[in-house]
Amino acid sequence: MINSELERIRRAREIILNILKKKGRKYLYDLTGMSGGFKLKRDDRDILDTYIGPAVFSERLDKVGLKHLGGDPNIHRAVGFNRTSSAILSTLMALSKEIEEVIHYLPERPSHPSIPRSCKLLDIPYFESDNINHIIERIDRNTLTVVTGATMDHKIIDLKHLREILNTCRERKSISFVDDASGARLRLLYNQPPALKLNANLVVTSTDKLMEGPRAGLLAGDRELIDNIYEEGLKYGLEAQGAILAAMVNALEDFKMERLREAFERARKIDLTPIHLLGIETERTPTGFALVSLSEEESVNLALKLLEKYGIITIPAVGMPGASKTFRIDLCSKDAYRISDQYIINGIVDSYREITSQ
Numbered sequence: 234m235i236n237s238e239l240e241r242i243r244r245a246r247e248i249i250l251n252i253l254k255k256k257g258r259k260y261l262y263d264l265t266g267m268s269g270g271f272k273l274k275r276d277d278r279d280i281l282d283t284y285i286g287p288a289v290f291s292e293r294l295d296k297v298g299l300k301h302l303g304g305d306p307n308i309h310r311a312v313g314f315n316r317t318s319s320a321i322l323s324t325l326m327a328l329s330k331e332i333e334e335v336i337h338y339l340p341e342r343p344s345h346p347s348i349p350r351s352c353k354l355l356d357i358p359y360f361e362s363d364n365i366n367h368i369i370e371r372i373d374r375n376t377l378t379v380v381t382g383a384t385m386d387h388k389i390i391d392l393k394h395l396r397e398i399l400n401t402c403r404e405r406k407s408i409s410f411v412d413d414a415s416g417a418r419l420r421l422l423y424n425q426p427p428a429l430k431l432n433a434n435l436v437v438t439s440t441d442k443l444m445e446g447p448r449a450g451l452l453a454g455d456r457e458l459i460d461n462i463y464e465e466g467l468k469y470g471l472e473a474q475g476a477i478l479a480a481m482v483n484a485l486e487d488f489k490m491e492r493l494r495e496a497f498e499r500a501r502k503i504d505l506t507p508i509h510l511l512g513i514e515t516e517r518t519p520t521g522f523a524l525v526s527l528s529e530e531e532s533v534n535l536a537l538k539l540l541e542k543y544g545i546i547t548i549p550a551v552g553m554p555g556a557s558k559t560f561r562i563d564l565c566s567k568d569a570y571r572i573s574d575q576y577i578i579n580g581i582v583d584s585y586r587e588i589t590s591q
């Protein structure tokens with residue numbers, strides 16, 4: 234029985250260490266969709282000094298970051314933070330004096346905890362809803378309007394809703410901020426335009442999600458806003474350091490949409506029948522699938538068993554406190570290319586039988 238989030242994370246880390254020691258990295262398969270990639274080129278290492286690193290890589294991140302997020306170098310800027318959560322906290326800190334309320338639309342509740350937690354910390358009233366009308370009626374010049382492009386469980390926003398909110402924000406002069414942590418790439422699979430092309434004021438994405446970068450947050454948007462937010466982040470140590478910036482730049486430069494499309498195709502075809510035969514309901518996600526009828530406890534236990542016996546890493550086992558406990562497999566992870574659909578499905582079926590002693 235796992236009693237706390239930290240205990241769960243420790244247990245998962247212990248299992249990972251064990252596999253690493255006894256069998257090696259190649260027996261671990263990270264199917265979280267977060268890869269923590271850290272590509273550094275040989276020459277990068279020589280310029281990672283505290284002040285030289287950011288001088289080089291923040292310039293390059295601005296360019297390649299804006300390209301990735303569909304920004305216009307004449308009006309936008311892109312900067313790096315330690316995590317998406319850090320970019321969100323910095324944004325709210327910088328804007329806390331100008332706004333009276335944060336309102337947040339997302340395709341399906343609940344929100345990633347970083348947004349409500351930051352509001353609570355800063356004492357900003359917070360309202361979240363997955364009902365578009367409840368959001369539209371609240372938008373005014375005193376609100377910061379946050380929109381989640383794709384949720385933690387990879388539910389994608391309806392493009393019509395995204396446009397309607399962003400247009401209303403412009404009309405009523407509310408600052409708009411798109412949390413596109415995974416959505417910046419997932420939405421492209423559905424032919425949706427980047428948030429900045431839809432006139433969002435700000436957008437944040439995670440270079441760790443559905444791409445092979447470090448766990449870090451890329452924030453982009455109107456220059457003046459970005460400068461204020463970045464300065465606020467610097468005061469509290471939330472900005473990405475040289476080494477992280479370098480890894481972000483390399484991952485963004487190497488990002489290939491085709492790779493994501495391959496995972497998208499694989500996810501559409503994977504046979505989930507053996508899981509259904511256990512009486513478990515599934516839902517397909519853009520680049521994988523989720524087991525939606527499990528309780529949180531079952532998800533965590535299944536994830537830990539699957540890790541122990543099959544070396545498969547999933548979010549309910551290793552995710553940060555408060556992250557979604559939905560059991561989800563992501564096929565865009567680089568390790569997914571090394572295992573068959575059958576290995577994954579068998580592993581889930583066998584581990585589930587074991588935790589429920591069926």
Ligand SMILES: *Cc1c(COP(=O)(O)O)cnc(C)c1O
Pocket residue numbers: 316317318319345347381383384385412414415439448449450553
């Ligand atoms: C992952 C995620 C975040 C936070 O990203 P971190 O890198 O863990 O800080 C925020 N919002 C959404 C929608 C996310 O999926």
